[in-house]
Amino acid sequence: MLERLTGWLKRRDAGTKESAHVEQGFLVFQHTGEVIQAERCLQAAGFPVEVKGPPPELRTGCDMVVTFPLLMESAVRRALDGERLSPMSVVPVSGPLLEPVSLYRVVDYGDWFMVQAANVKITVERACGRIVNVSGGGCPDVPYLASLLVGQSIAGAEEPRVQGHTLCSYALQKAFLEARRLWSQGGRS
DSSP: OHHHHHHHHHHHHTSOTTTOOOOEEEEEOSSHHHHHHHHHHHHHTTOOOEEEBOOGGGOOSOOOEEEEEGGGHHHHHHHHHHTTOOOSEEEEOOSGGGOOBOSEEEEEOSSEEEEEETTEEEEEETTTOBEEEEEEOOOTTHHHHHHHHTTSBTTTSOOHHHHOOSHHHHHHHHHHHHHHHHHHTTSOO
């Protein structure tokens, strides 16, 4: 059933410009750990989800939400129930003020660019893709992860999730993947 629905959404999105918009919703959780669990659960179940920042009006203690196609709400709730995950609320994106915001902030420093996810940052040299700095966060594994990453190529470095085990390493993983994506597109930010 999920495969058919996801396939239908992809075919619909590939159609005309008018039908390319799929109404989105987002799941609000009390704790960031629940967002991470929900993202993993829903991705494993095949749902097209993404972690973003909540609109400022809806910040409740966790600075991340999980976005999903609202048409799939019932199936998403069943998958979450199976993992004993209960969002505080499910919010339809019904206007620009309720639009989730990017989890990333990118800063252009000329020869370098920095990607920030939550409060963790990674800086990459544009010309060669070398990671020149990792900073932020308050978790004990960030300095260790920084020692593994600084000096490595963003294209070939081991992902932070392999060695990291904290919320900060989760945020660093997100920043790392976004920095890798940007650098592979020519280092444009």
